Amino acid sequence: MNDLGVYLDKVVIENYKCFSGSFLLNFSVQGKVSQWNVILGNNNSGKTNILKAIAQLEPHFLIHKEGEKKCIPIVAIDSDYPHKNTSKNFFIGASFLYSDKKNNHANLKGPFKNYKRTSSNKIHKYFGIEDSKSFVNILPWGFSREAFTGGDGDILENFVIFSYGVSRKSGSKGLSIGSNKFQKKSNLLEPETQLINIEEWLLQLDYATKNGNKQAKNQLKKLKELITTDIFPGITDFKFISNEEDGNIVLFNSQNHWRKLDELGYGYQTTFAWIFDFCKKMFDRYPTSKNPLEEHAVLLIDELDLHLHPSWQKSIIKYLSRIFPATQFIVTTHSAYIIQSIPNINLHIIQNNEGNVTITQTDLSTYKGWSFEEISENIMGLNEGKFSEDFIKLVQRFEEYLDDNNKKEAKIIFDKISQIIHPNSPEKRIFQIQLNQISDD
Template sequence: MEGKNKKATRTVTEKIEGAEKGHLGDMFEVAGWMESGRYSLNTDKAKAQEYYDHINENLQTKRPFFSSLELVNYKGIRKTVKKITLDPYLNIFVGVNGSGKTTIIESIVKASTWLVNGIKNRANGKGIHPAEINNSQDAKDCAITATLTLDEKSTFTLILYKNKNSTNKNRSSLSEFKNLAEMYYSLNSKYKGESCLPLFCHYSVSRALEIKTDDEQKNGEITAFNNLDGYSFSFEESRNFKNLIKWMLFCGSQNNDEVDDIKNKLSSLEVKYNTTYEIYNFLADETKEESSIGLKLKNELDELRMKIAEFQLNLNNVDGNIVSVVKKAIYKFMSIDNIRMKVDKDNVSILLDKKGITISATDLSQGEKALFSLVSDISRRLILLNPGKGIDALKGHGVVIIDEIDLHLHPKWQQEIIGQLQDTFPNIQFIITTHSPQVLSTAPSHCIKVIRNDENGILNIVEPEFSLGSESDMILEDIFLVNSRPENIEQVKMLNRYKDLIELDKWDTDEAEDLKKELDKWAGKHDPVMKKLQMDIRLREFRRGKK
């Protein structure tokens, strides 16, 4: 018992020191102890409230992001050579199929569930399932260690642990993430659902399949939404498009009520203004300028004009409050406009104009559906989690995880997607995977995490030396370690042999001449390498002639 007390005292002392230094998690725990007098602390409700106020203020402004990740015997990964360091804004994981990209993504999702479930209803997140432990015979212990950072003083670490021997003591460390979730939960409760909360969500490769004809909403009861609905199905294979329609329908009904209220108040003001103006206009000019009644009526007319102008502005901005924020976000990514709802007797659907033609959202291409679903859902969730912020809701904080960002996208869109996401959602940490050189050419090299693992499942992360603005061929060869030309094509084999002969100064042999004829038939004057080889031959001829 004495040892246990000593350990508790040491922990308490450390956390008190951490609170004094500004660690928000320590502040939250110590404030609770001060309220109750726990651990022999003097009850100090004033100091506790001071800590709570500081926490609430910082939670609204600090931007959470995952800063590191470490895996041991999780699925196909035996061990990370060292902690994976994550950029606060952008992380792009690349590697061959089966290298561990999805495993890394899933581990971050699993860690995120401890925050989302805790913020929503004080529930636990997902643990490690026995089937997720690496199958190697000597792999007994499985662990995921994730660290989330709020600022330089406040970091929170989660350790998920599982042993193949289910009777072994659980060595998971959950308290820091659970405390952080409780901090956000308390903040949201205090402000009755009007506080800003961070977004955590995951988009799998099935997102393009979410926009289906059968997702059109039945025209019936309108579903109400609150800010915590920004977390609904945030990690599930969900029907986000269906939720978008429900949300737009709800917002539309809210707007209709708001419009009616504004119109009624505006009508009353206009009646009052007209009546007052008639009385004022009936007065003689001298009375208007000099009498107290004239001046009083004039001031009243000025006030009424200002109120009428304010209500007219509110009337114009009703649709601009929420739904149009999502529309504007989508317009940044896609060449469509006039997104609107069609409500008929049986169904509610989303229509839009594309190249001057009205179509349903269900008629978009797979790439367009993937983009529409992704952007609209991130926007909708940020608006729900940041109530009352309007267009600034898109500046909300959080972590968005996207598997295969290039899914179904044309190469031009692949080159644009990263910049557009960061411009539209500037305070989100994006953690994504890709197989696209076009995507990597728009990202700084320190944001790219190249996965290298050996036959034993030991994983190492390498950051390339150069990527931003690089040509796709260079990225293919330097980062993906793939030849820019398919080596199994017969013409490519011929080209490589022709290059070898030129380097050996045998460009004028019968073999080289025959190869050139075949290659000319294949590529003509279109291949830049053939052009360079002909220039090389001319230089070699010149040098040979000088000898």
């Protein structure tokens, strides 16, 4: 492993699952890696399929007698490859940017070089098929039903990719579930996938620390520092205790009350699960680093906002950016607060109209000055606006009675509006003024 940070530049998806035709996603802007890449779309629009496609770009390394490091996409070692259940014309591929970390630890700042496939990194074909996809010949990394690329292991061994689906549960069977190095990253996007057992891992770190293990001591210190950043609102510390009833357990300080992990809210449990699982993977990947959490990685998260209160949705981005400064995030969301909170966002919007899928990359790099309603209506396509359907219907009836100068009926509707509208709403004051302008005749 050398001092290169490898990131996704572009990804091409063609005829994969719900995506009929070719789709390009850019994860860099003007030659610089974008740290926060957000994929927005309605339910069943294909957001998760994009993450699954990207996860399959994980490299698998081969041993060569000449000592040369070579790699191929990990899907190529599957027993059922080429995938018979995919379109004959399907393709998933990518280009990469990489940088030298020696002079810039948080190497998302670059400068970056383009990864290029050398002449020795051949395209491998199946069944003697010679008319492989043109994209396989153009992009330096990828695979189709007919062929896959070979890669330069000296560079691509630094392409570190992890993923988390909507089922983010702390494991109950020890550390092996979440730390198996042979487990494909795409598997973590599947339902019911369990991550590491957080409590068991912390107890092991505590035990190793007490026995003089410096690496465990450093990891425990980093996790303590992570807790104090307020990334978990109201959680300020954790400690280890032993008693006859529970044995050795971990307690978390939640608003000055010590609680077990399973006594915390579900949003806390699931967020602890994926963040601590990711921390362990980074510790395992970079065992000699002074701070493994600041090393490079590509992280896929499906529905980042899941189970988070809106105030937590608004704050979690800044903490993730600080704790993992060299991680390239590719996330899906349904949250206007997530979009609003990212200072430099690379936003892709998916629209699926009766099977006709489009992906649009927006021009703006920030929505921090946009209101929740403006993002909901103009970016997320929530045309109904900020008010409920019932409220809108009442307002329409109120305006009709105003047009007819029917103060009696307008007053009845106004009273109904007053029962459901915010008591200090400016709209209520406007409705009152409009009502008062009608004579009592």
